[in-house]
Amino acid sequence: MRRFFTSLTKKPLLAVxxxxxxxxxxxxxxxxxxxxxxxxxxYMPKTHPAFVYSEEANQRFxxxxxxxxxxxxxxxxxxxxxxxxxxxxxxxxxxxxGLSSSRIQSIHTGDNIIGTENxxxxxxxxxxxxxTQEEADEIGATVSANTMVAGRMVSKDSRTALLAVELxxxxxxxxxxxxxxxxxxxxxxxxxxxxxxxxIVEGTLAKLGPKDMxxxxxxxxxxxxxxxxxxxxxxxxxxxxLFVVLASTVWAFGLMTAFGIPLYSVSIMIPVMLIANGVAYxxxxxxxxxxxxxxxxxxxxxxxxxxxxxxxxxxxxFAALTTVAGFLSLATSQVYPVKYFGLFTAFxxxxxxxxxxxxxxxxxILLGNGKxxxxxxxxxxxxxxxxxxxxxxxxxxxxxxxxxxxxLLMALSLWGLSRVWINTSFLENFEKSSAIVQTxxxxxxxxxxxxxxxxxxxSDEYDAFKQPEALALMDEMQSSIMGLDKVGDSLSxxxxxxxxxxxxxxEDPAFDKIxxxxxxxxxxxxxxxxxxxxxxxxxxVDSDFKGANMVIQLKSDDSRSIEGVIAMAKEYYDDFxxxxxxxxxxxxxxxxxxxxNLILKGQISSLGLSVxxxxxxxxxxxxxxxxxxxxxxxxxxxxxxxxxxxxxxxxPLTISTALISSIAVGIGVDYAIHFITxxxxxLNEKGDEPEAARFSMSHTGRAVLQNAVIVISGFMVMVFSxxxxxxxxxxxxxxxxxxxxxxTISIMFLVLRKSSFLLKDRK
Numbered sequence: 001m002r003r004f005f006t007s008l009t010k011k012p013l014l015a016v017x018x019x020x021x022x023x024x025x026x027x028x029x030x031x032x033x034x035x036x037x038x039x040x041x042x043y044m045p046k047t048h049p050a051f052v053y054s055e056e057a058n059q060r061f062x063x064x065x066x067x068x069x070x071x072x073x074x075x076x077x078x079x080x081x082x083x084x085x086x087x088x089x090x091x092x093x094x095x096x097x098g099l100s101s102s103r104i105q106s107i108h109t110g111d112n113i114i115g116t117e118n119x120x121x122x123x124x125x126x127x128x129x130x131x132t133q134e135e136a137d138e139i140g141a142t143v144s145a146n147t148m149v150a151g152r153m154v155s156k157d158s159r160t161a162l163l164a165v166e167l168x169x170x171x172x173x174x175x176x177x178x179x180x181x182x183x184x185x186x187x188x189x190x191x192x193x194x195x196x197x198x199x200i201v202e203g204t205l206a207k208l209g210p211k212d213m214x215x216x217x218x219x220x221x222x223x224x225x226x227x228x229x230x231x232x233x234x235x236x237x238x239x240x241x242l243f244v245v246l247a248s249t250v251w252a253f254g255l256m257t258a259f260g261i262p263l264y265s266v267s268i269m270i271p272v273m274l275i276a277n278g279v280a281y282x283x284x285x286x287x288x289x290x291x292x293x294x295x296x297x298x299x300x301x302x303x304x305x306x307x308x309x310x311x312x313x314x315x316x317x318f319a320a321l322t323t324v325a326g327f328l329s330l331a332t333s334q335v336y337p338v339k340y341f342g343l344f345t346a347f348x349x350x351x352x353x354x355x356x357x358x359x360x361x362x363x364x365i366l367l368g369n370g371k372x373x374x375x376x377x378x379x380x381x382x383x384x385x386x387x388x389x390x391x392x393x394x395x396x397x398x399x400x401x402x403x404x405x406x407x408l409l410m411a412l413s414l415w416g417l418s419r420v421w422i423n424t425s426f427l428e429n430f431e432k433s434s435a436i437v438q439t440x441x442x443x444x445x446x447x448x449x450x451x452x453x454x455x456x457x458x459s460d461e462y463d464a465f466k467q468p469e470a471l472a473l474m475d476e477m478q479s480s481i482m483g484l485d486k487v488g489d490s491l492s493x494x495x496x497x498x499x500x501x502x503x504x505x506x507e508d509p510a511f512d513k514i515x516x517x518x519x520x521x522x523x524x525x526x527x528x529x530x531x532x533x534x535x536x537x538x539x540x541v542d543s544d545f546k547g548a549n550m551v552i553q554l555k556s557d558d559s560r561s562i563e564g565v566i567a568m569a570k571e572y573y574d575d576f577x578x579x580x581x582x583x584x585x586x587x588x589x590x591x592x593x594x595x596x597n598l599i600l601k602g603q604i605s606s607l608g609l610s611v612x613x614x615x616x617x618x619x620x621x622x623x624x625x626x627x628x629x630x631x632x633x634x635x636x637x638x639x640x641x642x643x644x645x646x647x648x649x650x651x652p653l654t655i656s657t658a659l660i661s662s663i664a665v666g667i668g669v670d671y672a673i674h675f676i677t678x679x680x681x682x683l684n685e686k687g688d689e690p691e692a693a694r695f696s697m698s699h700t701g702r703a704v705l706q707n708a709v710i711v712i713s714g715f716m717v718m719v720f721s722x723x724x725x726x727x728x729x730x731x732x733x734x735x736x737x738x739x740x741x742x743x744t745i746s747i748m749f750l751v752l753r754k755s756s757f758l759l760k761d762r763k
Contacts, residue, residue: 012361012362012363012365012366013362013366015358015359015362016359016362016366019247019355019358019359022251023247023250023251025254026250026251026253026254026255027250027254029254029257029258030250030253030254030256030257033257035262035263036174036206036209036210036262036263036264036265037262037263037264041588041591042262042336043264043335043336043337043595044334044335044336044591044594044595044598045334045335045336048334048594048598050585050590050591050594051591051594053456053584053586054585054586054587054590054591057454057456057549057584057586057587058586058587060542060547060549061454061456061538061539061540061542061547061549062535062538062539063454063539063549063586063587064166064167065166065167065172065197065198065199065588066105066164066165066166066167066197066199067164067165067167067180067195067196067197067199067200068162068163068164068165068195068196068197068200068443068447068450069089069162069163069165069184069193069194069195070160070161070162070163070193070194070195070196070442070443070446070447071085071086071089071160071161071162071163071187071191071192071193071194072159072160072191072192072193072194072442073159073160073190073191074159074190074191075159076140076158076159077154077158077159077160077161077191078136078137078139078140078143078158079133079136080129080130080131080132080133080135080136081190082161082191083108083126083129083130083136083139084129084130085187085191086106086107086108086161086163087108087128087129088187089163089183089184089187090104090106090108090109090163092183092186092187093163093165093180093183096176096179096180096183097176097179098168098170098173098176099165099168099176101168102165102166102167102168103165103166103535104163104164104165104166105153105163105164106153106161106162106163106164107125107126107139107143107149107153107154107161108124108125108126108127109124110124110125110149110153111123111124111532111533111536112124112125112142112143112146112149113146113148113496113499113500113503113528113532114146114503115503115504115505115506115507119504119527120500120503120504120524120527120528120531121531122527122528122531122532123531125139125142125143125146125149126139140158144158146499147499147502148495148496148499151447151489152447152448152489155446155447156446157446160194160446160447162443162446162447165180167199172199172202172203174203174206174207176203177199177200177203177204177206177207180195180200181195194439194442194443195439196436196439196440196442196443196450197443197450198426198450198451198557198588200436200439201426201427201436201440201450201557202426204430204436205265205426205429205430208722208723209265209268209429209723212721212722212723212726213268216717216718216720216721216726217271219717219720220275220714220715220717220718221242221246221714223713223714223716223717224242224275224279224710224711224713224714225238225242226713227709227710227713227714228241228242228279228710231283231706231709231710232283232286232706236363236367237282237286237363240282240359240360240363241278241279241282241283241360243355243359244278244281244282244352244355244356244359244360245271245274245275245278245279245352247351247355248274248278248348248349248351248352248355249270249271249274249275249348251347251348251351252270252274252344252345252347252348252351253267253270253344255344255347256340256344261340261344264336264337264340264341265337265429265656265725266337266338266341266656266659267337267341268656268726268729269341269345269656269659269660269729270341270344270345270348272663272715272729272733273327273345273348273349273662273663273666274345274348274349274352275711275714276663276666276667276707276711276733276737277320277323277349277352277353277666277667277670278352278355278356279707279710279711280319280667280670280671280707281312281316281319281320281352281353281356281357282356282360283703283706283707283710284312284315284316284674284700284703284707285308285312285316285356285360286308286360287699287700287702287703287706288307288308288311288312289304289305289307289308289364291699292304292307292308292311301364301365301368302365304364305360305361305362305364305365306361308360308361308364309357309361311681313357314677315673315674315677315678316353316356316357316674317353318617318618318621318622318673318677319353319669319670319673319674320349320350320352320353321617321621322613322614322617322618322621322665322669322670322673323346323349323665323666323669323670324346324349324350325346325610325613325614325617326610326611326613326614326662326665326666326669327341327342327343327345327346327349327610327662327666328342328343328346329342329606329607329609329610329613330342330343330345330602330606330610330659330662331343332602332605332606332609333598333602333606334598334602335595335598335599335602338599338602338606338658338659341659342606342662345662349666387698388694388697388698388699388701388702389694389697389698391697391701391745392693392694392696392697392698392701392749393694395697395745395746395749395750396693396750396753399750402746402747402750403747403750406637406746406747409637409641410637410640412644412648413640413641413643413644413645414640414644415644415647415648416643416644416645416646416647416648417640417643417644417647418647419647419648419650420643420646420647420652420653421559421560421652421653422559422596422597422599422600422652422653422654423558423559423560423596423652423653423654424559424592424593424595424596424599424654425556425557425558425559425592426557427440427556427557428558428652428654428724428725429723429724429725430722430723430724431722431723431724434722444488444555444556445555447488447489447553448488448489448490448553448555449486449487449488449489449553449554449555449556450553450555450557451553451554451555451556451557451561451562451588451589452551452552452553452554452587452588452589453551453552453554453562453565453566453585453587453589453590454549454550454551454552454585454586454587454589454590455477455549455550455552455565455569455583455584455585456547456548456549456550456583456584456585456586457474457547457548457549457550457576457581457582457583457584458546458547458581458582458584459546459547459579459580459581459582460546460580461546461580462544462545462546463518463522463544463545463546464545464546464579464580464581465493465541465545465546465547465548466518466521466522466525466545467518467521468514468515468516468517468518468521469579470576470579470581471493471494471497471514471521472514473572473575473576473579474492474493474494474548474550475494475498475513475514476572477550477568477569477572478490478492478494478495478550480568480571480572481552481565481568481569484564484565484568485561485564486554486555486556486561486564487552487553487554487555487561487564487565488553488554488555489552489553490550490551490552490553491540491550491551491553492540492548492549492550492551493537493540493541493548494514495540496528496536496537496540497514497515497521497524497525498512498513498514500524500527500528501513501514501515501520501524504524525537539551549586551587552565552589554589557589557592559592559593559596559652562589562590562592562593563593565589566585566590566593569583569585570583596653599653599654599658600653600658603653603658603661607639607661607662607665610662610665611632611635611636611639611665614631614632614635614665614669615628615629615631615632616628618631618632618669618672618673621673622673622676622677622680626755627676627680627755630672630676630748630751630752630755631669631672631673631676631748632668632669632672633672633743633747633748633751634668634669634671634672634739634740634743634744634748635664635665635668635669635672635740637668637739637740637743637747638664638667638668638736638739638740638743639661639664639665641735641736641739642660642661642664642732642735642736642739643661645732645735646732651728651732654725656725656728656729657725657728657729657732660729660732660733660736661736663733663736663737664736664739664740667736667737667740668740668743668744671704671707671740671741671744672744672748674700674703674704675696675700675701675704675744675745675748675749675752676752678695678696678699678700679692679693679695679696679700679752680692682695682696683756689753689756692756693749693753697745697749701744701745704741704744704745705741705745707737707741708737708738708740708741711733711734711737712734712737712738715729715730715733715734715737716730716731716734717730718730718731718733719731
């Protein structure tokens with residue numbers, strides 16, 4: 001390997017130009033093909049049984065997410081202007097490309113089910129905008145008297161009317177988002193227009209995410225640049241190190257776009273990982289350069305570069321291979337963002353190592369060591385060496401304290417780990433005070449909710465859902481679910497039947513229930529098919545009446561709320577089974593829950609697999625099972641602390657926070673490999689264990705500290721992001737770096753010294 005990289009540096013300028021050219025081409029590819037994917041349906045495998053069934057249910061019952069537009073009047077929506085504006089908004093929405101055939105539900109398009117002397121009458125609340133206030137008041141009285149609509153399409157205080165716009169079959173896009181928001185703005189005044197719903201949340205994330213990334217990324221780079229200058233003390237070294245990490249990021253994203261893979265919200269983690277790893281490789285390389293030049297001040301540039309390649313090349317390769325293997329374990333995940341994150345981060349890590357081994361030696365040959373910003377010491381007795389030696393002695397002298405504190409920290413982490421919960425809420429990506437969260441809260445406060453779960457009931461018998469017994473049990477389950485916290489509204493076949501039975505019996509409260517006769521049920525349904533909008537009926541039952549769809553609206557999209565609905569429905573499994581009816585689930589809310597379960601399952605399996613791979617690879621590379629086990633100590637401790645703190649601080653497990661633990665594997669094992677390698681080399685070279693311990697602490701420990709300081713400084717900048725998850729990323733990445741550093745120079749250091757007798761005479 002030394003010969004290979006030495007040969008590459010024979011023409012350093014050519015190597016630099018080739019790498020620069022590839023980086024520019026990759027950058028052009030990324031910019032020209034940039035695509036942000038926030039549609040949760042595109043995050044999950046289409047072949048998963050839950051998603052296959054959900055898609056079938058979507059087709060059977062025309063289940064679609066809706067954009068919710070709330071029109072708020074200062075006093076009451078029941079006035080000629082506002083009621084006419086509802087019609088105008090519908091017409092404007094239908095003129096938008098993609099929404100021309102979309103169903104829009106409102107008090108203007110909704111069905112008013114009433115009983116008359118001639119039977120059941122189903123008609124619109126109004127067709128044309130009222131001309132007088134008296135006409136508007138009549139419409140208001142009619143709506144308020146209809147319990148199926150009042151509170152569902154108009155708020156209870158009559159100040160806000162709702163329009164529910166179904167997404168087109170083509171799905172949601174950034175252009176559609178922009179058109180809807182522009183249309184809503186046109187109709188503001190005197191009414192306030194609130195636009196909410198899952199598609200709007202996703203669209204807002206797609207719009208603000210790249211903006212925030214473009215704002216915080218330069219700040220991260222700026223801070224890392226400043227700290228690199230202070231640590232590396234040379235402008236040339238800083239520029240080369242920054243170029244390595246930025247180029248590896250561009251190459252990784254370039255490969256993604258080449259394969260047509262979109263950028264997900266979690267893609268922001270790729271630069272995080274590559275900066276952490278890329279900086280580490282360069283720091284260790286320059287650390288060896290400084291050590292060699294202090295002992296050999298008259299060495300040529302090529303000798304300096306060759307020595308660093310010889311001493312750093314092997315441990316850096318080991319560290320890169322284990323890190324790559326760890327990230328590749330994420331490819332087993334069924335969640336696409338996680339899978340692609342693992343694959344392309346692994347590629348980026350490999351490129352980061354390769355560029356370090358080519359560009360850093362090339363830079364030394366072309367530029368020398370550069371002009372130091374801070375005067376350097378010309379001998380081996382630097383303050384860092386003295387401090388490292390004293391620190392090694394101090395750690396060794398207080399073994400009991402180190403072991404005790406480690407045990408206490410692990411106990412606290414275990415307790416925190418038991419409190420970790422999973423959440424796939426899109427709203428958690430925003431500040432509580434942000435406009436999108438406030439809008440969502442407004443709609444949730446006044447209406448049923450912006451999130452939904454579909455409960456699908458299936459039977460093999462025709463007309464199963466014309467039977468009073470089955471419908472009564474449905475109604476009981478629906479009432480039980482309505483009693484749950486965060487559940488705001490529900491709609492099913494029983495909702496229509498109870499309304500029709502109530503209306504046909506002079507609105508006597510005693511008849512606000514499921515009819516007791518199957519014949520009467522059949523008559524009501526026939527009347528509705530003939531007089532009302534049949535599509536409304538087919539959204540809650542199929543044409544054979546063998547399947548039914550119960551829509552549950554929630555005032556929160558967090559996983560706990562969705563899981564509560566699922567759990568309550570499952571309590572009715574046995575009762576429905578006795579009738580030959582099965583319960584399944586569909587819709588975006590249910591898919592979110594399955595998605596969170598896949599994240600947890602994938603995280604556990606990939607973490608376990610990555611730690612195992614690291615152990616096997618390090619054991620093979622260092623030719624020692626003991627050293628393989630020792631190298632995993634910082635990894636395991638950092639993972640424990642990461643999840644423990646998440647539980648203690650009530651930070652949920654999301655795609656981003658779940659993947660942060662991957663940095664524990666990558667950085668933890670990097671630190672360990674470099675530390676163990678230099679400790680063993682010095683032990684066998686000098687034969688003096690205490691001297692080897694002091695040397696490795698002052699030599700490698702210094703490089704590890706520098707790496708940790710640089711990356712922590714950079715990613716603490718992310719705590720100023722407008723997105724809470726980005727702030728969590730900054731905090732947790734910094735914590736992981738600090739944990740891996742402390743674990744390496746304390747508990748792992750002590751275990752390594754205790755095992756020193758196994759390392760002697762190994763070449």
